[in-house]
Amino acid sequence: MVGVSLRPEVTMAQRKRQLVSDELTEAALQLMAQEGFDAVTVDAIAAAAGVSKRTFFRYFASKEDVVVQFLADMGAGMHAELAARPAAEPPSTALRHAVWVAMAACADGAEHSGRALRVVQLILRTPALRARFLEHQAQWRDDLAVEAARRRGLDPEADLYPRLAAGAALVAFDTVLRRWSDSDGADDPADLTDRAFAALAPALDAD
Amino acid sequence: MVGVSLRPEVTMAQRKRQLVSDELTEAALQLMAQEGFDAVTVDAIAAAAGVSKRTFFRYFASKEDVVVQFLADMGAGMHAELAARPAAEPPSTALRHAVWVAMAACADGAEHSGRALRVVQLILRTPALRARFLEHQAQWRDDLAVEAARRRGLDPEADLYPRLAAGAALVAFDTVLRRWSDSDGADDPADLTDRAFAALAPALDAD
DNA sequence: AACTTCTTGACACCTGGTGACATCAACGAC
DNA sequence: GTCGTTGATGTCACCAGGTGTCAAGAAGTT
Numbered sequence: 001m002v003g004v005s006l007r008p009e010v011t012m013a014q015r016k017r018q019l020v021s022d023e024l025t026e027a028a029l030q031l032m033a034q035e036g037f038d039a040v041t042v043d044a045i046a047a048a049a050g051v052s053k054r055t056f057f058r059y060f061a062s063k064e065d066v067v068v069q070f071l072a073d074m075g076a077g078m079h080a081e082l083a084a085r086p087a088a089e090p091p092s093t094a095l096r097h098a099v100w101v102a103m104a105a106c107a108d109g110a111e112h113s114g115r116a117l118r119v120v121q122l123i124l125r126t127p128a129l130r131a132r133f134l135e136h137q138a139q140w141r142d143d144l145a146v147e148a149a150r151r152r153g154l155d156p157e158a159d160l161y162p163r164l165a166a167g168a169a170l171v172a173f174d175t176v177l178r179r180w181s182d183s184d185g186a187d188d189p190a191d192l193t194d195r196a197f198a199a200l201a202p203a204l205d206a207d
Numbered sequence: 208m209v210g211v212s213l214r215p216e217v218t219m220a221q222r223k224r225q226l227v228s229d230e231l232t233e234a235a236l237q238l239m240a241q242e243g244f245d246a247v248t249v250d251a252i253a254a255a256a257g258v259s260k261r262t263f264f265r266y267f268a269s270k271e272d273v274v275v276q277f278l279a280d281m282g283a284g285m286h287a288e289l290a291a292r293p294a295a296e297p298p299s300t301a302l303r304h305a306v307w308v309a310m311a312a313c314a315d316g317a318e319h320s321g322r323a324l325r326v327v328q329l330i331l332r333t334p335a336l337r338a339r340f341l342e343h344q345a346q347w348r349d350d351l352a353v354e355a356a357r358r359r360g361l362d363p364e365a366d367l368y369p370r371l372a373a374g375a376a377l378v379a380f381d382t383v384l385r386r387w388s389d390s391d392g393a394d395d396p397a398d399l400t401d402r403a404f405a406a407l408a409p410a411l412d413a414d
Numbered sequence: 415a416a417c418t419t420c421t422t423g424a425c426a427c428c429t430g431g432t433g434a435c436a437t438c439a440a441c442g443a444c
Numbered sequence: 445g446t447c448g449t450t451g452a453t454g455t456c457a458c459c460a461g462g463t464g465t466c467a468a469g470a471a472g473t474t
Binding site: 012041043062063 | 429440
């Protein structure tokens with residue numbers, strides 16, 4: 001346990017928390033891959049991870065969250081990337097890079113293990129999970145819209161453009177993700193993303 | 208009851224069914240307007256309509272459905288309108304008319320009574336309802352995409368354009384609906400719709 | 415009147431989700 | 445070393461959404 005004591009900045013309680021969280025996620029994904037989302041009860045997931053049902057809900061707000069939680073980071077990543085793009089860049093380019101942050105997270109995870117792909121397929125096939133996914137996207141859209149408005153010096157409440165542009169970017173993301181999922185990861189995400197934004201660019205970059 | 212017997216094509220059982228359904232919807236919307244979606248139980252709705260909880264679930268698949276069910280018709284209306292537009296019409300125009308069918312349903316309902324407006328606001332403010340709304344939209348998107356593909360002689364599975372165009376149209380719908388809702392119905396839906404599609408047209412109509 | 419069909423209510427049951435409380439391990443202060 | 449504190453956990457009770465089942469009743473049929 002030498003390596004442990006060399007990291008005083010991370011308390012043991014925190015590491016244990018992370019461990020339980022991972023265990024829960026792992027158990028959930030494995031069970032759901034076999035039986036499907038609806039057939040797996042929270043009790044079963046908790047039991048498989050060696051904790052109680054009550055503890056599960058101390059880590060995840062809902063049964064859907066254990067599958068979908070990682071999306072929160074992707075949203076933050078997109079937002080941050082858009083904010084970091086040079087102000088002079090055309091909207092279609094900036095948004096393409098922002099969306100690519102999210103898409104790359106899926107594609108990279110898929111490279112080694114195909115785990116991300118299976119999770120995406122599970123989400124897109126399960127109504128309850130798809131609904132949560134769409135809710136996340138709605139949040140992303142709000143965030144991207146305020147950022148897009150800021151870049152152009154517009155009022156996100158008064159002008160239509162920011163929400164339209166953010167929505168269009170997410171439509172591209174959605175379309176690419178679905179194609180990638182339907183092709184079992186065979187199609188190239190980067191190429192798909194470029195083509196989708198090429199089609200949308202005329203509207204994104206119009207004055 | 209003379210008027211009744213003059214319509215043999217509509218059985219009494221069917222009319223009664225419609226009546227109970229309306230009563231349930233009415234009770235639900237009224238209660239939710241006062242207390243909010245989450246605070247109203249299915250038992251309370253059923254009791255207010257004079258039926259049992261079990262009967263409620265024979266009419267609606269979920270508590271959300273009693274609020275959101277009318278969306279199903281709007282989706283069918285959009286799809287039908289797109290299919291009915293002349294083939295020579297540019298995509299942006301055809302899609303604008305299709306979306307307007309849905310938007311007009313909201314706006315008309317609001318003209319007299321403001322009921323549609325309140326329902327839309329309830330949906331957009333309540334996460335559970337918004338999620339269901341987004342699921343409906345996802346279905347609309349699939350339907351619009353196959354229709355858009357048919358109009359252009361494309362394969363909806365192979366080409367990106369159909370799903371992109373359908374998605375963009377729904378982003379316009381969404382943006383307009385939200386603006387209309389946020390302005391408490393003050394903004395003109397028709398004008399908003401035109402402006403949104405004007406912004407999107409360059410992408411929709413590109414070759 | 416007897417029969418059939420459709421609708422309903424009553425009841426039991428499962429599951430997701432939450433509040434309350436007791437317990438136990440880790441940690442710091444004395 | 446002991447004591448109090450803090451945080452994570454398990455247990456239990458409970459609520460609400462949702463479903464299966466069955467028996468009773470109204471409507472329409474022969």
